[in-house]
Amino acid sequence: MPLLDTPVRLGVQIQPQHANYTQIRDAVLRAEDLGVDIAFNWDHFYPLYGDPEGEHFESWTLLAAWAEQTERIEFGALVNCNSYRNADLQADMARTIDHISAKGGEGRFIFGTGSGWFERDYEEYGYEFGTAGSRLNDLADAMPRIEARWAKLNPAPTRHIPVLIGGGGERKTLKIVARHADIWHSFTPVENLAHKLGVIEKWADEVGRDTSNLIISNELGKKETAEADALFDGGVRLFTIGVGGPDYDFTELERWIAWRDAKNS
Template sequence: MAPIEHPSFGIMTAPMQVGYDDILRVWREADEVSAIEHAWLFDHLMPIGGDPDGPIFEGWTLLAALAAQTERLRLGLLVTSNRFRPPAMLAKIATTVDIVSGGRLDFGIGAGSRPGHPLARREYAAHGLPYHDAAHAVASLAEACTVIRRLWSEGEPFDFHGEKVQLTGAFGNPKPLQSPYPPILIGGRSTPTLRVVAEHADIWNIPGGDIDDAVRRSALVDRFCAEIDRDPATITRSIALPVSYDRPDNTRREIAEALGAGFSHVVLMLPSPYPDRVAHWVADELIDTRA
């Protein structure tokens, strides 16, 4: 496959083990660096790395604050756990952020933390949230995407009686600024989740690390699109790659592999603590060097 000619690059700052001022500094700087087009947080309620009792911020609240402090970057959560919030409430939260940002939201969502990640799993019991099996989570994700899109676009109240979601008199007002609604990014790699991607996603994101597996999963998205008569080219392929400040050559190599495999939307995950002028370093050392 030919390398992507016009990829987009973004950064991700995990809002754990770090202060608000540090994240704000990085986002404000990135907002001034044209090579960086988007910025992301994640959605966890307790740390999944470092001190398990360390500080962590709630993602959507922080995203709203950063939306108000930036002007250009597209922004979102990579990705929202659909297990944390009822979908109608999530639609309202996301609409608010889209309006606060002036229409810059990319709506990231996924089925929720996988059961094999104990540090992620514990946050459900700690916050009184149910944790259903994977099949339930994926079915809930599909219904959530349907409901959220309807709340963003329909002009009259409606009822929804799904297997997982029940709504009576549901209505979204105001609507998001973006029309018909913010782009929907779905993150995940399991086969059932990729079927939801084919049906609902504008962007599909997968964590990097095994490019061959990412390519196989991308081919599955193509297959599932064909099954529902959707053009797979209408789904942007996104990949999240870890950044090494000490070994930028490794990161540059992974970027080249991802672009060569057809992933045109690249999210560079920045470890904390963040160096001074880290956004400029990303542009100079990881993005602009591709020429």
């Protein structure tokens, strides 16, 4: 680890806020046409910034629409909040969306998940907020149930549904990553990346899992090319960038698509 012999992929997080449904739908289709590898949204019920009462749409129903509307790209939430839905239900929803997206081949859904953090969601929708530790414990308990439900469902998922887990906490989150994730996503700066990967390796040894195929993911944000190059040298192979509504300006996204293509040439 990290897995270096895999192409660089680029994901765009199409934030489901401050935009109407048509604008969101058109944005994901434009992203696919541009050549993005993965489209993400996020799993919240209210805007995370800007007008707190602004337009906002629910994650999973959008993802089901994307499964039908798109043809090539993978897609998922960056990330799902484990607290909002029963673990077995999450598995069934993921399997169903996987099949919707397959269209005669394998599905394209990525199960991105995390423990949740946005307190307003919990208060407004009646979920127990608990603590950061209790929410992580709930995620650790949910993942085996999700995997077990996938094994029981009829029909089964069309493929091994990739699991993306976000976060960098060393005591709990990275242990869950080591046990369950195919993709680890974080905001870890390049100077801390090797240390975090070492923690994952330690937990992997403890839980008895081979993480040699783990894909390392990081966000681009307002980074310059040199910092992205350094993350690439550190083993990152999935890069994500967020784009906000209502206009969904893809100017920066197009620049990073060109950077990705140069890395893969």
